[in-house]
Amino acid sequence: MTVKKMASKSDLKTVFSKIQLKKERFEMTSIKSRKYALKSILKWLIANDERIKKAIYDDFKKPPSETDVTEIYPVVSEIRHALNHLSAWANPLKVDTPLSMLGSTSYVKYEPKGVCLIIAPWNYPFNLAIGPLVSCIAAGNVAIIKPSEMTPNTASLIQAMITEIFPEKEVVVVNGGVDVSKELLTLPFDHIFFTGSPNVGKIVMRAASDNLTSVTLELGGKSPAIVDNEGDLVNAAEKIAWGKFLNNGQTCIAPDYLLVHEDVASEFSKILVKQIDKLFGSSNNFSESKSYGRIVNKHHYDRLNRLLEKAITDGAEIAMGGNTIEDENFIPPTVLTNVPMSSDIMQEEIFGPLLPIITYHSLKEAIDTINSKPKALALYYFGTNKKNREEVLSKTTSGNAVINDCVIHFGHVNLPFGGVNNSGIGKSHGKHGFLAFSNEKGVMKQRTGLTSTKFIYPPYTDSKKAIISFLKKYL
Numbered sequence: 001m002t003v004k005k006m007a008s009k010s011d012l013k014t015v016f017s018k019i020q021l022k023k024e025r026f027e028m029t030s031i032k033s034r035k036y037a038l039k040s041i042l043k044w045l046i047a048n049d050e051r052i053k054k055a056i057y058d059d060f061k062k063p064p065s066e067t068d069v070t071e072i073y074p075v076v077s078e079i080r081h082a083l084n085h086l087s088a089w090a091n092p093l094k095v096d097t098p099l100s101m102l103g104s105t106s107y108v109k110y111e112p113k114g115v116c117l118i119i120a121p122w123n124y125p126f127n128l129a130i131g132p133l134v135s136c137i138a139a140g141n142v143a144i145i146k147p148s149e150m151t152p153n154t155a156s157l158i159q160a161m162i163t164e165i166f167p168e169k170e171v172v173v174v175n176g177g178v179d180v181s182k183e184l185l186t187l188p189f190d191h192i193f194f195t196g197s198p199n200v201g202k203i204v205m206r207a208a209s210d211n212l213t214s215v216t217l218e219l220g221g222k223s224p225a226i227v228d229n230e231g232d233l234v235n236a237a238e239k240i241a242w243g244k245f246l247n248n249g250q251t252c253i254a255p256d257y258l259l260v261h262e263d264v265a266s267e268f269s270k271i272l273v274k275q276i277d278k279l280f281g282s283s284n285n286f287s288e289s290k291s292y293g294r295i296v297n298k299h300h301y302d303r304l305n306r307l308l309e310k311a312i313t314d315g316a317e318i319a320m321g322g323n324t325i326e327d328e329n330f331i332p333p334t335v336l337t338n339v340p341m342s343s344d345i346m347q348e349e350i351f352g353p354l355l356p357i358i359t360y361h362s363l364k365e366a367i368d369t370i371n372s373k374p375k376a377l378a379l380y381y382f383g384t385n386k387k388n389r390e391e392v393l394s395k396t397t398s399g400n401a402v403i404n405d406c407v408i409h410f411g412h413v414n415l416p417f418g419g420v421n422n423s424g425i426g427k428s429h430g431k432h433g434f435l436a437f438s439n440e441k442g443v444m445k446q447r448t449g450l451t452s453t454k455f456i457y458p459p460y461t462d463s464k465k466a467i468i469s470f471l472k473k474y475l
Contacts, residue, residue: 012180016187018169019115019142029112029140031090035083037137040165041130042079045072051157052126059125059151060329062247062293070247071127074411078131081413081430082138089138089434092443100475102452106444112140113214113439114190119181119204121195122148122296123250123351128218129158132193133171135433141191142170146184149177150296182207189213191437195252196220197349198374198422205425216426216436219419220252220349223376225406226366226392227268228383229261235404236382237272240355241279243380243406245333248293249353250300253378253400253407256349257339257356259366265359269337272357273320276333286332287325295329295352304331304352307345311336314343316356341369363388367395374422375399380406399423 045052049072053064056071093108116136120129129147136143145162147155159173166172174180185192185207194204195218208215227236244255260268281289295301305324308331312318321334331353339346339356346356360366370379379398381389393401399419402409409415416427426436455467 012174012183012187015144015172015174016115019144019172031087034137034140035086037166037170038079038083038086038134041134041137042076042083044161044165045076045079048161052154055153055157056126056151058153059122060248060294060296063291066247066291066293067126071124074127075130075134077411077413078134078429078433082134082434085431086138086434089431090140098475100452100471101444104444104446104451106442109441109443110139110434110438111441113437114141116141116143116191116193116437117146117184117187117189118143119146119184119192119194119196120148122150123247123252125151125154126158128195130161132195132216132428132433135428136193136437137171138434139437141437143172144184144189145171145173146181147173147175149175186210191215193428193436194218201424216418216428217424218252218417218426218428219377219422219424220351221376221419221423222256222346222349222373223253223378223380223398224370225255225258225380226363226382227258227260227264228363228381228385228388229263230385230388231383231404233264233268233271234275237268237275238278239405240380240382241272241275241333243408244355245276245280245292245353246407248295248331249333249355250296250351251407252351253410254351255355255380255406256376257346257358259358259360259369262359262361265337265357269319269335269357272335276320276335280333286321287328287330292332295331298329300352301326301329301331304350304354307348307350307352308334308336308354311339311343311345311354311356314340316340316343316345319357321353363391367392370396375420377419377423378402378406378409 052072053067056062056067057064090110095106095108097104097106118129118132125148129145133143133145147158155175159175162171162173188211191214192204192208193216194201198219198221201217201219205215225240240255280286280292286292316336316339319335319337321332324331334354336356339358376398379396379401381392381403383389389403397420400409410417413430416432417429418424418427428436456464
């Protein structure tokens with residue numbers, strides 16, 4: 001399948017103009033038409049799941065079952081949730097009337113923002129392109145999708161999918177490289193939904209400011225996991241092993257580094273190695289495992305190798321893994337101990353299957369380590385001590401937090417998903433995704449004739465001054 005490239009500025013303006021006309025007619029705003037579009041996506045997903053799995057496998061050898069769990073199911077779940085709740089979400093929300101506005105009625109009306117740009121990343125190239133589209137359509141918008149050029153097979157499939165489902169003036173896919181993204185960002189979109197790195201997120205936000213376009217930025221960062229000395233170490237190791245090495249560690253919410261209490265650090269490391277072997281086969285043949293994928297390309301393979309080699313040079317020790325295969329962009333699950341905090345691997349987001357273990361003496365020390373870094377997209381705490389858990393939650397800030405598990409919160413349709421500051425702006429999923437793509441318009445209806453506010457119109461007589469004084473004091 002050939003990817004159609006639209007690299008020229010004139011082509012992009014033409015595409016934008018066509019979809020702009022659709023927005024101006026507001027033909028997608030009826031709940032019935034939105035549900036029809038969502039059902040069409042759902043029907044296509046069910047009929048073409050093998051095509052999706054093949055495309056993603058061809059891009060970076062992602063196991064088909066993992067694609068089912070992390071790429072297809074989350075979108076299917078998002079659609080079904082939206083179909084069940086969209087009518088309620090879209091209903092005007094009546095709000096209480098304060099005494100100072102007696103006689104009036106008010107409500108919040110949810111209206112589409114208009115033409116939206118969805119820029120998807122390469123690590124979950126299908127899920128993170130179509131998932132936001134579900135929220136975008138649920139809110140009644142039209143969209144341009146820009147898939148990642150690093151996963152060309154999936155980008156081509158998304159283009160074919162959208163062409164098969166939607167008229168060109170409702171949803172269109174624009175493929176190409178960085179130059180195409182830059183040109184798209186110059187256009188006056190009504191909302192931009194970007195998933196990617198904090199560095200690129202800053203570029204998107206600067207570009208959006210030129211048109212005062214609202215943004216949702218789903219970014220990343222160094223998400224920590226604390227392993228307390230009070231808790232089930234086997235349970236913690238099993239869940240961390242899965243959450244970290246899922247998708248070869250190329251997950252924005254994967255545990256980036258572990259903070260393990262010094263009393264259990266040695267034991268936990270041994271248990272973690274056993275759990276990784278259990279999930280992916282013996283460490284002697286991870287490259288042959290049908291449950292373990294590859295790094296997306298040579299650039300990211302080299303980046304991760306650099307981090308690994310620098311960490312070893314700085315004094316880190318390999319507890320597991322490290323035997324990479326350059327020709328395959330293969331890096332096995334690699335666990336590092338005695339990692340200096342100054343090493344690059346503890347300064348940059350890893351985004352790969354390298355897992356540093358840092359020991360801590362007191363919980364304050366662990367919290368201070370977390371707070372010394374930009375606010376994380378996710379934070380994980382493993383332990384049974386309620387006091388410690390609450391201390392971690394109250395003294396750290398992160399986009400989301402999970403107790404005694406990791407990564408799974410992404411699939412919780414009723415939770416807001418997203419970061420804070422460096423790890424993201426805005427929330428998504430379920431109703432929160434619907435709101436991200438909606439303008440929450442406050443509507444107030446006042447009665448005709450005498451109203452409460454007329455008592456404070458000028459001229460400001462003594463009696464009106466008394467009324468104003470009363471309002472300030474009591475209302």
